[in-house]
Amino acid sequence: DADVTQTPRNRITKTGKRIMLECSQTKGHDRMYWYRQDPGLGLRLIYYSFDVKDINKGEISDGYSVSRQAQAKFSLSLESAIPNQTALYFCATGITGGPYNEQFFGPGTRLTVL
Amino acid sequence: QKEVEQDPGPLSVPEGAIVSLNCTYSNSAFQYFMWYRQYSRKGPELLMYTYSSGNKEDGRFTAQVDKSSKYISLFIRDSQPSDSATYLCALSNNAGNMLTFGGGTRLMVKP
Numbered sequence: 371d372a373d374v375t376q377t378p379r380n381r382i383t384k385t386g387k388r389i390m391l392e393c394s395q396t397k398g399h400d401r402m403y404w405y406r407q408d409p410g411l412g413l414r415l416i417y418y419s420f421d422v423k424d425i426n427k428g429e430i431s432d433g434y435s436v437s438r439q440a441q442a443k444f445s446l447s448l449e450s451a452i453p454n455q456t457a458l459y460f461c462a463t464g465i466t467g468g469p470y471n472e473q474f475f476g477p478g479t480r481l482t483v484l
Numbered sequence: 485q486k487e488v489e490q491d492p493g494p495l496s497v498p499e500g501a502i503v504s505l506n507c508t509y510s511n512s513a514f515q516y517f518m519w520y521r522q523y524s525r526k527g528p529e530l531l532m533y534t535y536s537s538g539n540k541e542d543g544r545f546t547a548q549v550d551k552s553s554k555y556i557s558l559f560i561r562d563s564q565p566s567d568s569a570t571y572l573c574a575l576s577n578n579a580g581n582m583l584t585f586g587g588g589t590r591l592m593v594k595p
Binding site: 374409410411412413414415418460462470471472473474475476477478 | 492518529585
């Protein structure tokens with residue numbers, strides 16, 4: 371079984387729709403992250419959470435919101451999707467106090483906004 | 485200018501070749517240097533990490549850090565078709581809270 375799972379794996383939606391991407395982990399990690407990946411731009415951090423009551427904006431949080439429902443669950447919402455939010459979205463986990471901040475990634479969600 | 489620059493490739497080499505992948509960075513606060521490998525339609529996986537300057541070897545892979553030049557490299561010896569993937573460098577400061585990623589280099593190893 372995968373340690374970090376993301377649902378859905380693929381989603382096509384229309385401009386203006388509200389979308390939620392979900393992430394679950396069985397690794398027991400306290401830290402969770404949402405990234406988006408665009409060709410040539412690498413991974414850019416959207417939001418991160420170091421525990422259930424901690425939510426922080428990343429580099430590109432505009433147009434996105436998150437909810438940390440439990441230690442194992444971290445969801446990303448696009449309140450009103452727009453075409454330039456078409457990208458590959460990754461959830462990642464990590465542990466506080468790790469020696470070098472290794473992060474473990476889910477399989478990704480491919481989102482297309484028409 | 486991006487904090488971390490990486491040639492996007494694609495880099496195409498024959499099987500058995502030595503591959504050199506590189507990143508340059510601008511922030512001297514980075515202390516931890518990592519390489520992630522990402523296969524098509526998969527999430528990135530940590531391949532190697534180093535702390536501060538120097539070399540680290542793991543099988544066919546060698547990671548090298550030159551902090552004076554703000555330049556990091558990943559060498560792959562005897563490259564295999566299974567090494568075909570996108571390689572992303574990731575850097576972290578001493579606090580270790582965040583990773584800053586390069587854009588990734590796509591590598592293709594031809595049989």
